[in-house]
Amino acid sequence: xxxxxxxxxxxxxxxxxxxxxxxxxxxxxxxxxxxxxxxxxxxxxxxxxxxxxxxxxxxxxxxxxxxxxxxxxxxxxxxxxxxxxxxxxxxxxxxxxxxxxxxxxxxxxxxxxxxxxxxxxxxxxxxxxxxxxxxxxxxxxxxxxxxxxxxxxxxxxxxxxxxxxxxxxxxxxxxxxxxxxxxxxxxxxxxxxxxxxxxxxxxxxxxxxxxxxxxxxxxxxxxxxxxxxxxxxxxxxxxxxxxxxxxxxxxxxxxxxxxxxxxxxxxxxxxxxxxxxxxxxxxxxxxxxxxxxxxxxxxxxxxxxxxxxxxxxxxxxxxxxxxxxxxxxxx
Amino acid sequence: xxxxxxxxxxxxxxxxxxxxxxxxxxxxxxxxxxxxxxxxxxxxxxxxxxxxxxxxxxxxxxxxxxxxxxxxxxxxxxxxxxxxxxxxxxxxxxxxxxxxxxxxxxxxxxxxxxxxxxxxxxxxxxxxxxxxxxxxxxxxxxxxxxxxxxxxxxxxxxxxxxxxxxxxxxxxxxxxxxxxxxxxxxxxxxxxxxxxxxxxxxxxxxxxxxxxxxxxxxxxxxxxxxxxxxxxxxxxxxxxxxxxxxxxxxxxxxxxxxxxxxxxxxxxxxxxxxxxxxxxxxxxxxxxxxxxxxxxxxxxxxxxxxxxxxxxxxxxxxxxxxxxxxxxxxxxxxxxxxxxxxxxxxxxxxxxxxxxxxxxx
Numbered sequence: 028x029x030x031x032x033x034x035x036x037x038x039x040x041x042x043x044x045x046x047x048x049x050x051x052x053x054x055x056x057x058x059x060x061x062x063x064x065x066x067x068x069x070x071x072x073x074x075x076x077x078x079x080x081x082x083x084x085x086x087x088x089x090x091x092x093x094x095x096x097x098x099x100x101x102x103x104x105x106x107x108x109x110x111x112x113x114x115x116x117x118x119x120x121x122x123x124x125x126x127x128x129x130x131x132x133x134x135x136x137x138x139x140x141x142x143x144x145x146x147x148x149x150x151x152x153x154x155x156x157x158x159x160x161x162x163x164x165x166x167x168x169x170x171x172x173x174x175x176x177x178x179x180x181x182x183x184x185x186x187x188x189x190x191x192x193x194x195x196x197x198x199x200x201x202x203x204x205x206x207x208x209x210x211x212x213x214x215x216x217x218x219x220x221x222x223x224x225x226x227x228x229x230x231x232x233x234x235x236x237x238x239x240x241x242x243x244x245x246x247x248x249x250x251x252x253x254x255x256x257x258x259x260x261x262x263x264x265x266x267x268x269x270x271x272x273x274x275x276x277x278x279x280x281x282x283x284x285x286x287x288x289x290x291x292x293x294x295x296x297x298x299x300x301x302x303x304x305x306x307x308x309x310x311x312x313x314x315x316x317x318x319x320x321x322x323x324x325x326x327x328x329x330x331x332x333x334x335x336x337x338x339x340x341x342x343x344x345x346x347x348x349x350x351x352x353x354x355x356x357x358x
Numbered sequence: 359x360x361x362x363x364x365x366x367x368x369x370x371x372x373x374x375x376x377x378x379x380x381x382x383x384x385x386x387x388x389x390x391x392x393x394x395x396x397x398x399x400x401x402x403x404x405x406x407x408x409x410x411x412x413x414x415x416x417x418x419x420x421x422x423x424x425x426x427x428x429x430x431x432x433x434x435x436x437x438x439x440x441x442x443x444x445x446x447x448x449x450x451x452x453x454x455x456x457x458x459x460x461x462x463x464x465x466x467x468x469x470x471x472x473x474x475x476x477x478x479x480x481x482x483x484x485x486x487x488x489x490x491x492x493x494x495x496x497x498x499x500x501x502x503x504x505x506x507x508x509x510x511x512x513x514x515x516x517x518x519x520x521x522x523x524x525x526x527x528x529x530x531x532x533x534x535x536x537x538x539x540x541x542x543x544x545x546x547x548x549x550x551x552x553x554x555x556x557x558x559x560x561x562x563x564x565x566x567x568x569x570x571x572x573x574x575x576x577x578x579x580x581x582x583x584x585x586x587x588x589x590x591x592x593x594x595x596x597x598x599x600x601x602x603x604x605x606x607x608x609x610x611x612x613x614x615x616x617x618x619x620x621x622x623x624x625x626x627x628x629x630x631x632x633x634x635x636x637x638x639x640x641x642x643x644x645x646x647x648x649x650x651x652x653x654x655x656x657x658x659x660x661x662x663x664x665x666x667x668x669x670x671x672x673x674x675x676x677x678x679x680x681x682x683x684x685x686x687x688x689x690x691x692x693x694x695x696x697x698x699x700x701x702x703x704x705x706x707x708x709x710x711x712x713x714x715x716x717x718x719x
Contacts, residue, residue: 028460035694205473279577282392282704284399331718340362340579342401344714350693 035348037243058177059239060104062170071106073097074165082129082159084203086195086214089162090133092291095219096242097166098140102221103238103294105174105228108140112165113147120158129160140219142166171225173232178256180236185325186303187253187263188296190223190316191216192271193246194278194288202277212273218292218315226309227296234302239295244349247286247334249295251348253325254332261334263323263346286336287349297325361580366405369587373407376594383409385542386589387677389532390417390549391705396577398710405583412586414710416531416630416675417549419496420448420703424629426661427495427524428454433659434491434522434652435459435467441656442468442485444478445493448703451696453666475500475507475521482511482519491652494521498555501525501641502615505622508643508650522652523643527625528552529560530639536568538633541677545571545589547582550604555619557611558602565600576604622647629663631699632672671698674707681711688716 030036046052060073077093094111101108113133117126137144195216202213220240227235237257241249246268254261278285292315298306303321310319334346378384388394394414397403403412416422432454435443443459450460450469463469468488472478478492494504504521511519528549535543548561553574561572571592575585584603592598602609619641628640643651652658665672668686673679681687681700691697693712700706 039694207473282395333717336401338399338401338579340400340402340405340583342404344399344401345716347713347716 035350038348058104059100060106060168062104069170071101071104071168071170072165073100073104074163075100076161076163078161079200080159081200081203082125084215085199087217087291088129088132089160090129090131091136091217093162093164094133094136094140094142094144095217095291097164098136098142098219098221099240099291101166101168102219102224103240104168105171105176105224105238106168107171107225108142108166108168108221110143110145110167111137112163113144114163115147115149116161117149117151118154118158118160119151120154121160122158126160136219140221142168171228174228174235175233176235176237178237178253181253181257181259181297181325182236183259183325183327184300185236185297186300186306186321187250187261187323187325188298188303188306188310189246189268189320189322190220190294190310191292191318192269192274193241193290193293194274194283194285195271196291197245197288198274198277200289201281207281213277216290216292216315220292220294220315223294223310223313223316226312227298227306230309231298231302231306234299235296235306236299237297241290241293241295243289245285245287245289246295247284247346247349250334250346253295253297254334255348257325258328258332260326260329260332261323262326262337263334264337265339267320267322269318269320286346362405362583365580365583365587369583369590370407372587372591372594373410376590378407378409378590380409383411384544384590384593385411385413386545386547386586387413387415387535387541387543388417388547388549389415389528390552391419391421391703392551392577393547393549393575393582394418394705394707395710396579396582398714400579400582401714402579402582406586410586410590412547413677413680414674414707415535415677416633418675418700418703418705418707419500419526420446420452421671421675421699421706422526422630422632423495423524423699424631424661424663425454425666426629426663427522428452428458429456430658430661431491431493431522432456432459432462434656435462435469436465438489438656440487440489442470442481442488442490443493444470444472444481444490446473446495447471448705449493449495451702452699453696453702475503476510479507479511479516479519482516483514486518489518489520489655492519492521494523494525497526497528497549497552498619499551501623502555502618505618508622508647509618511650512647517649520650520652520655521643523623523641524628525623525641526628526630527639527641528556529564530636531630531633532564534633534636534639535677536564536570538676543570543677544593545573545598547585547589548572548574550574550576550581550607553602553604553607553611555612555615557609558600558607559609560611561600565598569598571598572600574602574604574607576606629661630675632675666698669698671700671708674700681708682715684708688712688718
């Protein structure tokens with residue numbers, strides 16, 4: 028199970044088993060979406076599968092998640108989302124009413140993002156327990172003019188910008204799944220971020236170096252990926268990270284490190300040193316990024332790049348790629 | 359000035375009064391998995407003056423559990439087709455002789471993660487065709503839940519639920535640590551959650567007998583620093599005491615919770631990783647609840663202790679060794695491929711040091 032956690036083990040599975048079999052790519056250069064030349068321009072193409080349990084959770088459902096997740100992968104690759112496929116694997120016994128709700132939600136999310144669901148597939152399989160569903164979405168978009176995003180552009184002194192508070196999605200899902208009362212007020216932050224990314228690219232141009240949406244593995248996984256991909260140390264300040272007091276309290280009660288909890292509507296952007304202020308201002312113009320802030324800096328190149336956080340208390344800790352699944356503590 | 363820096367200033371003042379420094383060092387031990395994680399995650403150790411160390415003791419429930427317990431759990435999972443093993447998440451990854459519970463699950467065994475004993479009872483209720491074995495580990499914080507689960511199961515006349523108890527009691531292990539003379543303990547930072555149950559006054563006999571400060575603290579940055587500050591202040595004043603800075607804790611604790619524990623469990627001698635047999639340090643299921651005691655319901659392999667080859671978890675748990683001083687740390691033993699429970703468990707010392715401090719060198 029830990030191989031699906033989005034952290035180190037997932038990376039090992041991809042590098043060690045999947046890539047060698049399908050051929051070619053350097054694991055270090057993997058991006059969320061593939062860029063394919065298409066006539067004059069570039070098409071970006073991505074896919075993702077969604078297996079969230081429960082299917083409906085505070086703030087969203089698997090339909091909304093599947094659409095937003097793929098739109099966001101295109102967005103952080105510097106694309107304007109155009110079209111999506113939607114493939115469903117439904118388990119026998121799934122309520123039609125639930126299916127309708129989830130599909131309506133997917134449709135709304137796609138329309139809201141200006142993307143069309145243009146093709147799909149449906150299969151039905153035997154149930155594994157509570158009847159559930161698996162959704163796969165693939166998405167295509169066209170590259171935004173002026174978008175030039177890659178690890179190689181990231182340089183010492185660049186600012187790391189985060190669009191809002193952490194952990195809302197992971198905690199909301201966990202709370203509903205396990206019947207925990209503590210995060211009862213929390214809504215998943217599930218949302219498309221393509222407007223944020225398009226605004227940054229259009230207003231900052233080449234000053235935007237790299238972007239990611241911190242999903243499974245949380246901000247920790249994204250920062251670890253940044254450090255490893257750019258081959259540079261990264262430093263962040265805990266007190267600069269936007270906070271949602273409810274999420275913070277819930278995470279503390281469960282003994283979870285909020286940095287490792289999943290998000291589904293957040294953006295991490297690396298921008299040129301002088302552009303941090305502008306980036307934050309641009310982002311704060313959007314409701315879903317009202318709490319945007321510059322949280323850290325890219326440092327020197329290093330053989331063993333580390334992400335270090337200056338803690339609230341004034342000490343230091345390392346931020347590592349999470350190992351597998353985060354499990355709440357015992358007592 | 360932040361609350362933390364105000365507390366730190368008072369700590370430095372008390373430390374100066376004590377004459378503390380590299381030549382006059384001081385070691386405070388915490389005995390709670392939550393404190394272990396918080397101490398590392400918060401970066402608080404960087405705020406402590408030179409010579410003042412906060413070390414971890416046997417506070418991680420998974421880590422202090424003897425190897426034989428894991429082997430018994432894996433035996434049940436693998437060899438008894440009707441058994442569903444219900445456990446707290448961390449237990450699944452601890453390696454035993456026959457692999458871990460996680461490996462057993464991947465091979466087809468029914469192993470489920472639960473957050474509380476009540477969930478395990480609910481599972482038994484829903485699935486009369488399965489026998490649910492709940493792995494009851496933890497200190498006085500989790501024991502009441504397990505006790506209530508057993509009473510609930512009896513009330514519902516469930517015949518398919520039992521607890522494999524390896525619950526531990528805090529005070530006996532604190533005494534055992536003080537009796538060993540290979541670890542310097544100048545003060546105890548006492549666990550907030552356990553103290554809610556046993557009460558802050560429970561530490562008075564230890565203070566009286568051993569003249570060691572015992573301060574109960576919660577888990578936020580200010581709480582831990584405040585606990586440390588109070589210990590140092592007591593040392594500077596030469597007046598060790600049982601003190602509490604955690605608001606939810608009362609001197610008398612929670613008598614009702616303790617009654618629940620006493621109805622179902624009885625103190626028993628128990629074996630701790632790294633510390634051997636400690637009298638009355640565990641909780642065994644009472645005879646009257648024999649039907650809900652896994653050890654009586656099933657023919658389990660004999661309890662054979664052993665150390666995992668090369669593993670120094672026992673020494674880390676007893677405070678004799680810092681994780682970073684273990685020869686395997688960061689080399690053969692990492693969260694990705696752990697040798698022992700201190701690296702596996704999210705509350706283990708080694709996992710905390712690795713996650714929050716390891717710089718790969």
